[in-house]
Amino acid sequence: MSDPTGYTLKGVKATRFSEKAMLVRLKDGSERWVPNSVVHDDSEVYNAANAEGKLVVHMWWAQKEGLVE
Numbered sequence: 677m678s679d680p681t682g683y684t685l686k687g688v689k690a691t692r693f694s695e696k697a698m699l700v701r702l703k704d705g706s707e708r709w710v711p712n713s714v715v716h717d718d719s720e721v722y723n724a725a726n727a728e729g730k731l732v733v734h735m736w737w738a739q740k741e742g743l744v745e
Contacts, residue, residue, distance in 0.1 A: 682716050683738035688731040690721050700731060708741070 685702060692699040697709045700721065714737040715722055720729025738744050 681735055682732045683735050683744060685731045685733070685738075685743065687728075688721050689728045711737075 687703040689701045690698045691701055691707070696713075697711045698715075698721075699707055699709050701707050710731070710733060714734045716732035716734070719732045721727045721731040733743075735744070
């Protein structure tokens with residue numbers, strides 16, 4: 677799912693956090709660091725240990741990372 681400003685990833689689990697980013701496990705089992713600065717406020721996964729749900733990131737970042745299908 678996407679919109680002009682954000683891209684939604686479902687089934688995401690956050691596993692680690694730093695001051696500037698969080699490590700998430702995607703539905704396909706891959707992991708990647710996501711900068712806090714690209715996460716939308718309406719994400720269910722946002723700075724909470726072991727949070728699960730939808731992750732909404734800026735569209736430009738999702739495209740740069742090859743997440744947009």
